[in-house]
Amino acid sequence: MNQIKIFSPATVANLSCGFDVLGCCLDNVGDEMIISENSLQEVRITSITGQDLPLETDKNVAGVAAKAFLADLGNSQGFDIEIDKKIKAGSGIGSSAASAAGAVFAINKLLGEPLSVSELIPFAMEGERLASGNAHADNVAPALLGGFSLVRSYEPLEVLSLPTPEELRVVVLHPLIEIKTKDSRAILRQSVSLKKAITQWGNLGALVSALYTSNYDLFGRSLQDEIVEPVRSILIPYFDELKKIAAENAALGFGISGSGPSVYAMCRGDENAEKVKSAIKEFYKSKAIDFELHLSGINKEGIKILS
Amino acid sequence: MNQIKIFSPATVANLSCGFDVLGCCLDNVGDEMIISENSLQEVRITSITGQDLPLETDKNVAGVAAKAFLADLGNSQGFDIEIDKKIKAGSGIGSSAASAAGAVFAINKLLGEPLSVSELIPFAMEGERLASGNAHADNVAPALLGGFSLVRSYEPLEVLSLPTPEELRVVVLHPLIEIKTKDSRAILRQSVSLKKAITQWGNLGALVSALYTSNYDLFGRSLQDEIVEPVRSILIPYFDELKKIAAENAALGFGISGSGPSVYAMCRGDENAEKVKSAIKEFYKSKAIDFELHLSGINKEGIKILS
Numbered sequence: 310m311n312q313i314k315i316f317s318p319a320t321v322a323n324l325s326c327g328f329d330v331l332g333c334c335l336d337n338v339g340d341e342m343i344i345s346e347n348s349l350q351e352v353r354i355t356s357i358t359g360q361d362l363p364l365e366t367d368k369n370v371a372g373v374a375a376k377a378f379l380a381d382l383g384n385s386q387g388f389d390i391e392i393d394k395k396i397k398a399g400s401g402i403g404s405s406a407a408s409a410a411g412a413v414f415a416i417n418k419l420l421g422e423p424l425s426v427s428e429l430i431p432f433a434m435e436g437e438r439l440a441s442g443n444a445h446a447d448n449v450a451p452a453l454l455g456g457f458s459l460v461r462s463y464e465p466l467e468v469l470s471l472p473t474p475e476e477l478r479v480v481v482l483h484p485l486i487e488i489k490t491k492d493s494r495a496i497l498r499q500s501v502s503l504k505k506a507i508t509q510w511g512n513l514g515a516l517v518s519a520l521y522t523s524n525y526d527l528f529g530r531s532l533q534d535e536i537v538e539p540v541r542s543i544l545i546p547y548f549d550e551l552k553k554i555a556a557e558n559a560a561l562g563f564g565i566s567g568s569g570p571s572v573y574a575m576c577r578g579d580e581n582a583e584k585v586k587s588a589i590k591e592f593y594k595s596k597a598i599d600f601e602l603h604l605s606g607i608n609k610e611g612i613k614i615l616s
Numbered sequence: 617m618n619q620i621k622i623f624s625p626a627t628v629a630n631l632s633c634g635f636d637v638l639g640c641c642l643d644n645v646g647d648e649m650i651i652s653e654n655s656l657q658e659v660r661i662t663s664i665t666g667q668d669l670p671l672e673t674d675k676n677v678a679g680v681a682a683k684a685f686l687a688d689l690g691n692s693q694g695f696d697i698e699i700d701k702k703i704k705a706g707s708g709i710g711s712s713a714a715s716a717a718g719a720v721f722a723i724n725k726l727l728g729e730p731l732s733v734s735e736l737i738p739f740a741m742e743g744e745r746l747a748s749g750n751a752h753a754d755n756v757a758p759a760l761l762g763g764f765s766l767v768r769s770y771e772p773l774e775v776l777s778l779p780t781p782e783e784l785r786v787v788v789l790h791p792l793i794e795i796k797t798k799d800s801r802a803i804l805r806q807s808v809s810l811k812k813a814i815t816q817w818g819n820l821g822a823l824v825s826a827l828y829t830s831n832y833d834l835f836g837r838s839l840q841d842e843i844v845e846p847v848r849s850i851l852i853p854y855f856d857e858l859k860k861i862a863a864e865n866a867a868l869g870f871g872i873s874g875s876g877p878s879v880y881a882m883c884r885g886d887e888n889a890e891k892v893k894s895a896i897k898e899f900y901k902s903k904a905i906d907f908e909l910h911l912s913g914i915n916k917e918g919i920k921i922l923s
Contacts, residue, residue: 330818461822461838462815469825469834500807503843508769510817511637515768517824518776527776531768536810 317411409436532562716743839869
C-alpha cells in the first residue's frame, strides 16, 4: 500500500457549555484526500481543489501536521498530499482540523499504524496551531475518533470518547461571511464571573450525563453557553433570530459551531431536523447573505478510508 | 403514623471540579431525628443533643425548612422535631443540610408523601439559606436522594442523580477548627480566568463520564479544582501536606469538603481507604489540632427510616 484515499469529516466544536473541550463529528460533510508515498523524503502538498489555500508545506495545516508526526517518528519517508476541500476554510466546522487530522491519519495507515488513532491527536493539533494560533483539540479529536470527544486536559493531553445517542441530528448553517478564528478568540474576555462559570460546568456535567443516558431533553436543556455565546454571537448575522427559529421548531439546542460563523441546531430524528433546516432556509434566503446548509447525523467512525 | 425516626446523612459537597454543583452522600456519618405530629399548629424544635444549636424555630435550619414546606403545602399541622446531632455544625460535611433535609423528608412521610423526595429539595435549601446566606443544593440533594447529585441549574432548579461506582470509599478528616461557610464564601474571587474555568469544566465532564463507566483512575484524575481550592485551602491547617499524603497512599483524589475545614480523600476499596485513613491519622495526631476522622462508603439511599 503506497497510496490511500480518505474522507475526512467536518466537526462541530465548542459545543455551547463545552467551549474548548467538547466537539462532535459529522457524517456527510467532509474533505477527500489522497495521500501517496513519494521518494523525495519530503512532504508536499501537490494539489488543493475547492479552496484557495497555500501549497507550501509549512503554511498548510496538513503539511505541518504531517511533518510534526514524521519528525516525532524519526521517519524520513516523503508523502504527497492531495486535498479536495469540500469544507470551506473559515466556516467554523473544522476545515483546518479535517485537513490536519486526515494527513496524519493517512500517513499512519501507510506506515503500518505505528501509533493508535488517539495518539495522532497531538500532531493534528499542530495544524490547528498554525491555523488559529491555538492548538485546540476539540475539532481534530472528533475528526479522528468519531462521535463526541471531550478534552479533559490539555497538559497532559487527555481526550475521552463519549457515547452518541442514536437519534441525534445536526443542522449546520454556514453564512458565507468571514470570521477568522484568531479574531474570534481575540474578542473573548479573559476572565469570567464565577457564577456563570458554575452554571457552565453544571450544564456540561449534565450534558455528559445526557449522552450516557440518551436523554434528549436533558441534552437540549444543557446545551447552553453563558460565557462565549453572548460575546461571539454578535459577529453572526441574525443569530438571535435563528436561535428563536430553532426553538420554535423544537430543535433540542442551538449554538455557535467552533468560532463561527457557522451555527448548529441539534435535533432529534430526521423529521425534526428537516423541519428545522427548512425553517432556517426559509428565513435566511430572504437575507442578503449567501449561505450553505447541511443536515448530518453524528459520524461515530471519524475518518473513513475510501480506497 | 404520627412519629418517625430517621437517619439523616452527612454529605460531601463542592466536590473539587464540581464546586457548587456536585455532592455525594455518606453512609455511616449522620444525625438521628425524631419528628412527631403535635396538636399546636406550629413547628417546634423540642430537643437538640450533641451540639449547641438554637431551639427557636426560625433560627434553626430544620425549623425553617419545615415551615417553608408546610407553608407551600398550605398545611397547618404542627410538628415537634428532636435532633441528635452527630454531625458537628461547621464541619463542612453538610450538618445544616442533614437537619433541614431530615425535617422535610420526615414531615413528607408523616403527611402521606404529598411530594416526591426530589421535590423536597427547594424547602431543604431554605435551611441552607439560613445557615450560610446561600441556598445551595449540593448538600441537601445528595442527603435526600443518596449517591451523587449534580445540580444542572439553580433557576429553574434541576438536580440529576448520577451513578455510584461500587468500590468508592470516602475518608473525611475534620480538623476541629471553625470556618463559617459565610466567611469561606467571602474569600472567593467573584471572577475567574477563562482558562481555569475551561480546565474546570473539562474535568467535571470527565468526572461525570467516570461515574457512568466506573473508571476509578479517570475519576481520580478529574477530581481537581483549579479555582476554589487554591484560595480556600489556606484556611485549612496542613492542607498541602494532607493532599501529598493522600497521593502517596494511592488515594484517587483529595480536596476540600464543602467549605471546609473538613477535607476528603476518595479511595478505591476498603483496604486503600483504611491505609489512607491511617496515614492521615498518623500525620495529624502529631499536630496541635483536635480532629475527627471518618471512613464511609457512598450512601445510595439517602435518608433512612429507622422506625
